[in-house]
Amino acid sequence: MPQFAANLSMLYPELDFLDRFEAAAQDGFKAVEYLFPYAFESREIAARLKAHGLQQVLFNAPPGNWDGGERGLACLPGREAEFRQGMAQALDYAAVLDCPRIHVMAGLLPLGAERSGLLYSTYVSQLRWAATEAARQSVEVLIEPINQRDIPGFFLNRQDHAHQVIADAGASNLKVQMDLYHCQIVEGDLAMKLRQYLPTGNVSHIQIAGVPDRHEPDGGELNYPYLFSVLDELGYTGWVGCEYRPKAGMQAGGTSAGLGWLKRWL
Numbered sequence: 001m002p003q004f005a006a007n008l009s010m011l012y013p014e015l016d017f018l019d020r021f022e023a024a025a026q027d028g029f030k031a032v033e034y035l036f037p038y039a040f041e042s043r044e045i046a047a048r049l050k051a052h053g054l055q056q057v058l059f060n061a062p063p064g065n066w067d068g069g070e071r072g073l074a075c076l077p078g079r080e081a082e083f084r085q086g087m088a089q090a091l092d093y094a095a096v097l098d099c100p101r102i103h104v105m106a107g108l109l110p111l112g113a114e115r116s117g118l119l120y121s122t123y124v125s126q127l128r129w130a131a132t133e134a135a136r137q138s139v140e141v142l143i144e145p146i147n148q149r150d151i152p153g154f155f156l157n158r159q160d161h162a163h164q165v166i167a168d169a170g171a172s173n174l175k176v177q178m179d180l181y182h183c184q185i186v187e188g189d190l191a192m193k194l195r196q197y198l199p200t201g202n203v204s205h206i207q208i209a210g211v212p213d214r215h216e217p218d219g220g221e222l223n224y225p226y227l228f229s230v231l232d233e234l235g236y237t238g239w240v241g242c243e244y245r246p247k248a249g250m251q252a253g254g255t256s257a258g259l260g261w262l263k264r265w266l
Contacts, residue, residue, distance in 0.1 A: 001265060002228050002236070005031035005057050007207070007243040012255045018048055025052035027256050028266045033058035033241045036066070038089065042096035049097065056099040057239045058142070058177075058205055061130075062086030063105045072105025074130075075123035075155045087130050094139050101205060103142045103177055104130055106155035115155060123155065124168050131171035140204050144177035147185040150214075157186050159193055166202055175204035179243065184211045184222060191230050198234045206236070209244035216244060218261035228265070 006024035008017065015023055018040065024032055032054050037045055049056055064070030064082070073083040090102045106123060113119055131141045145162050146154045156162060162176045178197065180190055187193065197203050210220035217224045231240075242262075248254025 002231055002240045003031070003238075004029060004262060004265065005033045005055075005239045005241045007241050008032050008034040009036075010243055010245055013246070013249060014254055018044070021048040021052050021054060023256070025054055027259055028262070029054070031055040031057045031239055033239075033243075035060050036062070037093050037097070038062060042093045046096050046098075056097040058101045058103060058241060059090070059093070059097075059099060060103045060105060061090040064107070070108070071151055071154060072107035074104050074126045075107045075119045076110070077118050077122045080122070080126060083126055084129065087133060091134060091137060091139065094134075095137055100138070101140045101142050101175075101177075102134065103144055103205075106143065108151070108153040109155055119155065124165060127165065127174055128169045128171055131169065131174040135171070135173050140173045140175050141171070142175050142177040142205055144179055144207075145182060145186065146179070147182045149185060150182070159183060159187065159197060163197065163200065163202055176202050177205045177207065178203045179207040179209075180222070180227065181207065181209035181211055181214060181243070190222070190227060194227070194230050194234060198231075198236055203236075203238075205238055205241065206231070207241040207243045209242075214245050215247045216258045216261055217242070219247075224261075 006029040008020040012020040012023045037059050064073045073079045094102055127141060134141050143156060143162055143165060145156050145158050148154055148157060166174050183193060184190055208217045210217050211222050212220060246255045246258045248257055
């Protein structure tokens with residue numbers, strides 16, 4: 001049976017961020033993930049995790065100037081030092097939060113640039129360095145293919161490309177974050193993709209959302225109960241991150257009211 005983590009960047013938008021930990025625990029979640037913790041002291045977040053019996057299973061390394069539109073630095077020549085400073089900060093947070101995984105966003109293709117050549121070699125080199133640093137504290141570095149409808153120009157879009165990056169980097173703790181929402185939009189054929197890639201051992205985390213609207217996973221074009229059965233069939237024991245936008249949005253109790261789909265799996 002899959003084990004689910006609440007993505008606190010998207011779920012419970014009706015609450016302040018630090019209050020979302022308690023709400024997730026009350027709804028039966030045992031683990032949480034989110035985009036970025038850096039607006040808060042790591043000890044403050046750790047106290048919330050402990051108070052509500054939650055595991056921290058994933059967060060992102062600093063992405064550059066997020067408010068200015070940047071979506072990662074790893075593939076960008078000339079930004080190596082900034083990337084490495086951000087990774088060091090992420091590892092400091094991971095140590096305090098006892099978090100075993102850090103997602104490194106690839107970044108956006110500069111206008112007119114190609115994925116091959118300098119951008120690709122920079123990406124692989126930075127990931128190899130990050131994985132080496134993370135291995136010192138038994139942390140995995142994750143990369144995630146993201147569709148270009150949600151993030152136009154994102155460097156990494158396909159599962160096969162992500163697995164090639166891992167092969168080229170040659171780091172055993174560099175893994176794929178397989179978001180089924182993004183994968184469906186870019187490639188589809190999800191059950192076969194799961195059967196192809198999970199047995200490799202290179203997928204360390206899965207995320208879900210309804211397609212096409214990124215709401216609860218009980219609506220839209222995907223049959224998630226079937227896909228969850230495929231995860232069981234394949235022996236997947238990792239976390240499934242619930243990274244979707246609740247239909248009820250900012251309404252009081254909106255996230256909790258939409259969790260009927262989850263009850264059968266808790």
